[in-house]
Amino acid sequence: MRLDVVTIFPEYLDPLNVSLVGKARARGQLGVHVHDLRDWTYDRHNTVDDTPYGGGPGMVMKTEPWGEALDTVLADGYEGGAHQPALIVPTPSGRPFTQELAVHLSEHPWLIFTPARYEGIDRRVVDEYATRMPVYEVSIGDYVLAGGEAAVLVVTEAVARLLPGVLGNAESHRDDSFAPGAMANLLEGPVYTKPPAWRGREIPDVLLSGHHGKIARWRRDEALRRTTEYRPDLIERCDPKAFDKKDREMLSILGWEPDPEGEPCGRFWRRTGGVEQ
Helix, strand or coil: CEEEEEECCHHHHHHHHCHHHHHHHHCCCCEEEEEEHHHHCCCCCCCCEECCCCCCCCCEECHHHHHHHHHHHHHHHHHCCCCCEEEEEEEEEEEECCHHHHHHHCCCCEEEECCCECCCECHHHHHHHCCCCCEEEEECCCCCCCECHHHHHHHHHHHHCCCCCCCCCCCCCCCCCCCCCCCCCCCCCCCCCCCCEECCEECCHHHHCCCHHHHHHHHHHHHHHHHHHHCHHHHHCCCHHHCCHHHHHHHHHCCEEECCCCCCCCCEEEEECCEEC
């Protein structure tokens, strides 16, 4: 996979040289190219922004530097043998970045990131390049950052760890929170390692039993427990058909039952003290 990042703060992307991403780069599994947007400015102040049309506070990033930068990055990538680029635009007004989207992006051979500053990039830039490649406007959460570079780091790490050979164990992400399959819409439960007792706290006996079926069931129950506690919204939008008999028994213990009216969306309702909530 090839990654290109165009930014006015190249040094912000230094963490891409460490940890799993850095090792993947060293092994040649991931090619990362960071570009300074100001290299495509021609005035003495290297200006990349201007006042917004229509008035209002803040500044907007200009079309000219972004257009020239992206054209250059595309030409260089194609010349280097890259193909099928996709543009990733970090923005709080984008679609939520999820594990499902991370899996989808990991299947692209070339991602180009445009982390913005100020009030964002002139909309015409996104519209222009949407005619040349898929564009994903993504948000890493319901909050606003000073710039999109932190979002680039988040998305890159989430995507890179899914590439073949990046993780030491290819099965490591199978049971992750939100992983496609059995863990979709669920949070991973607690994990433990040696020693078996620490400061008077012992690990659950089932993890020492050697009974793989019981251990798998315990982990599934803990995932359900944690999800109902911290992210009940995930349970609410689950299709009841995604849960087997044992899942339903645990959900019932935790205070959840399928919607008695059987709505097509399969929503759950929560009962508290026998009162529907």
